[in-house]
Amino acid sequence: MLQLTRNGEYAVRAVLYLSSQPPGKPVLITEISESQEVPKSYLSKIMQHLVRAGLVRSRRGINGGFTLARPAETITLKETIEAVEGPIHLNICLIRKGECHRDDFCPVHPVWQEAQRRLSEVLDGKSMADLVRDGEAIKKQMKKTRRKQK
Amino acid sequence: MLQLTRNGEYAVRAVLYLSSQPPGKPVLITEISESQEVPKSYLSKIMQHLVRAGLVRSRRGINGGFTLARPAETITLKETIEAVEGPIHLNICLIRKGECHRDDFCPVHPVWQEAQRRLSEVLDGKSMADLVRDGEAIKKQMKKTRRKQK
DNA sequence: TCCAAATAGGACTAAAATCATCCTTAATGT
DNA sequence: ACATTAAGGATGATTTTAGTCCTATTTGGA
Numbered sequence: 045m046l047q048l049t050r051n052g053e054y055a056v057r058a059v060l061y062l063s064s065q066p067p068g069k070p071v072l073i074t075e076i077s078e079s080q081e082v083p084k085s086y087l088s089k090i091m092q093h094l095v096r097a098g099l100v101r102s103r104r105g106i107n108g109g110f111t112l113a114r115p116a117e118t119i120t121l122k123e124t125i126e127a128v129e130g131p132i133h134l135n136i137c138l139i140r141k142g143e144c145h146r147d148d149f150c151p152v153h154p155v156w157q158e159a160q161r162r163l164s165e166v167l168d169g170k171s172m173a174d175l176v177r178d179g180e181a182i183k184k185q186m187k188k189t190r191r192k193q194k
Numbered sequence: 195m196l197q198l199t200r201n202g203e204y205a206v207r208a209v210l211y212l213s214s215q216p217p218g219k220p221v222l223i224t225e226i227s228e229s230q231e232v233p234k235s236y237l238s239k240i241m242q243h244l245v246r247a248g249l250v251r252s253r254r255g256i257n258g259g260f261t262l263a264r265p266a267e268t269i270t271l272k273e274t275i276e277a278v279e280g281p282i283h284l285n286i287c288l289i290r291k292g293e294c295h296r297d298d299f300c301p302v303h304p305v306w307q308e309a310q311r312r313l314s315e316v317l318d319g320k321s322m323a324d325l326v327r328d329g330e331a332i333k334k335q336m337k338k339t340r341r342k343q344k
Numbered sequence: 345t346c347c348a349a350a351t352a353g354g355a356c357t358a359a360a361a362t363c364a365t366c367c368t369t370a371a372t373g374t
Numbered sequence: 375a376c377a378t379t380a381a382g383g384a385t386g387a388t389t390t391t392a393g394t395c396c397t398a399t400t401t402g403g404a
Binding site (some may be wrong): 045047048049052053056060081121125129134135136146148149150151152154155158159162166167170175179182186 | 195196197198199202203206210231271275279282283284285286296298299300301302304305306308309312313315316317320325326328329332333336
């Protein structure tokens with residue numbers, strides 16, 4: 045459907061939440077689940093993917109939880125999404141050379157390449173640190189608006 | 195999966211094929227199906243969508259078939275895809291204001307807006323007439339390459 | 345060393361989407 | 375009337391999506 049799945053959306057929420065927390069402080073899955081409105085048992089699977097992808101570190105037991113494995117500045121939206129959804133290919137002809145045997149002569153193929161390049165540009169251009177900053181700016185703006193409304 | 199479905203791909207092939215034919219000359223579904231490698235009965239459904247969307251005209255009976263309903267210059271890739279897949283929304287939060295109640299404060303939302311804008315730009319920037327021209331250029335180029343290889 | 349707290353991982357499932365096929369109906373030109 | 379051609383409805387297999395649940399494993403502390 046050319047649409048992000050819940051997996052991708054939830055992964056972004058989780059990583060973004062971790063990025064907003066003090067670095068190194070383990071965050072419980074329950075806390076992520078409740079604050080980000082993601083079913084806990086489902087989120088558990090997503091976190092596993094993020095750990096295997098090297099974006100997140102986990103520790104079990106008391107004082108356990110999840111932390112970012114790398115600074116939020118170095119983690120992009122695209123990376124987070126691909127960690128749980130696999131590589132983004134807007135059309136199957138972009139999966140690999142030869143996946144679609146019409147590649148050679150199909151005039152639409154280059155258009156998909158360009159479309160994907162543009163999309164990647166946007167998603168790779170935003171780090172989790174950027175998004176945390178953006179979120180804080182939005183919060184500030186909302187407070188200002190509320191004050192004006194009084 | 196953030197990927198075009200077969201519906202969209204097949205629709206593009208069909209409309210592109212019609213665009214490459216003499217305007218007004220009815221083309222049989224069998225001809226489209228075989229030349230574009232799309233299952234005939236499946237293609238039949240897709241053509242119905244394209245007719246209802248106003249991109250293609252159909253006529254039944256002898257001398258029947260499909261033709262473009264409008265000049266190929268005025269039909270874009272995006273329009274063709276949306277005719278069979280519905281409007282493109284890269285994330286459900288883009289479907290409409292309020293679809294995702296996190297809209298207001300979600301710092302990711304504007305990124306998706308931008309991503310979708312860029313994608314639309316590419317897909318809307320190519321008309322079927324453009325693609326036919328591109329296809330002819332590719333053919334010419336391939337002939338040249340073959341000559342050189344001899 | 346045992347226990348409580350956490351995540352890891354496997355099995356399972358309901359619902360929806362995807363990718364079709366087949367058959368009957370309706371329109372159209374000769 | 376008849377042959378031709380698309381329209382439309384019903385059906386179905388397979389895959390993906392979006393979860394849940396249960397058990398195992400790790401970990402730190404009493």
